[in-house]
Amino acid sequence: MEPYVIALDLDGTLLKSDHTTSDFTKDVLKTLQDQGHHIVITTGRSFRISEDIYHSLSLKTPMINNNGALVHHPLDKEWEHYHQHSISLDTARKIIALQKELNLGFIGTETRHNVYVSTLDLPKSEYFPEPVNGFQLLSQPEVLPEEPISFGWFSSLEEQPIIKSYLKEHLNTSLDIRTWGGAFPCLDITPEGVHKAAGLNYLLTILNVPKERLIAFGDEDNDSEMLSFAEYGIAMKNAIPSIKAITKYETTYTNEEDGVAHYLKSFFNI
Known part of the structure; x- marks a missing residue:
């Protein structure tokens, strides 16, 4: 199978309300990463308050922070594709x-x-x-x-x-x-003009993955462009109504019930 980019919002999506992920979710993500897919945290959080989550998942991929304003690689401080937007x-x-x-x-x-x-x-x-x-x-x-x-x-x-x-x-x-x-x-x-979709569009070019193989999960207002941009924009069962209104797909389970992992397990038949 050709590699997919799997873009994951954190709060209200991948994370439970106590800001943790289950072993089941970690196992599913590890399996997909081992198969060659790109697991990309795509969050409004700054890197310093999401770094621990990245490492807890044993990821090896680039990361998108600050709603797309920062695209970087936590494991490579000299990554040549480092990309940052700033406020004056x-x-x-x-x-x-x-x-x-x-x-x-x-x-x-x-x-x-x-x-x-x-x-x-x-x-x-x-x-x-x-x-x-x-x-x-x-x-x-x-x-x-x-x-x-x-x-x-x-x-x-x-x-x-x-x-x-x-x-x-x-x-x-x-x-x-x-x-x-x-x-x-x-x-x-x-x-202005900075959002998660812009960060993902940049990263897709770097990874040489077409938008047709982009899967994105989200639940809140700051996920709207990302979910509209992705071929598979997936709203969480617990997403706000305006997010569900713009997506074709929805998880069967909430973030508290490992909704992302269950959806991916079914999608990739693992």
């Missing part, structure tokens, strides 16, 4: 200042070299790695020294429309702002 430093510093003015939730951002957060008092969760003493505190906008890849603005679901409106009103540039309503509701802020 001026715009990034304005976002930091606006968060302080609005005083809702907290923000985190990642550059190629560091992670920056507006508070070190992060929620206790498997979502955020411990310890956080390697994170830099955004005490003021000027602390950020270089262009970041993206921002995550964490808040309540009720606060998200307020934040989005505030950003659009006060920023003189276009950004893509996507909502994520998982355990820690977040607005993903990336450069």
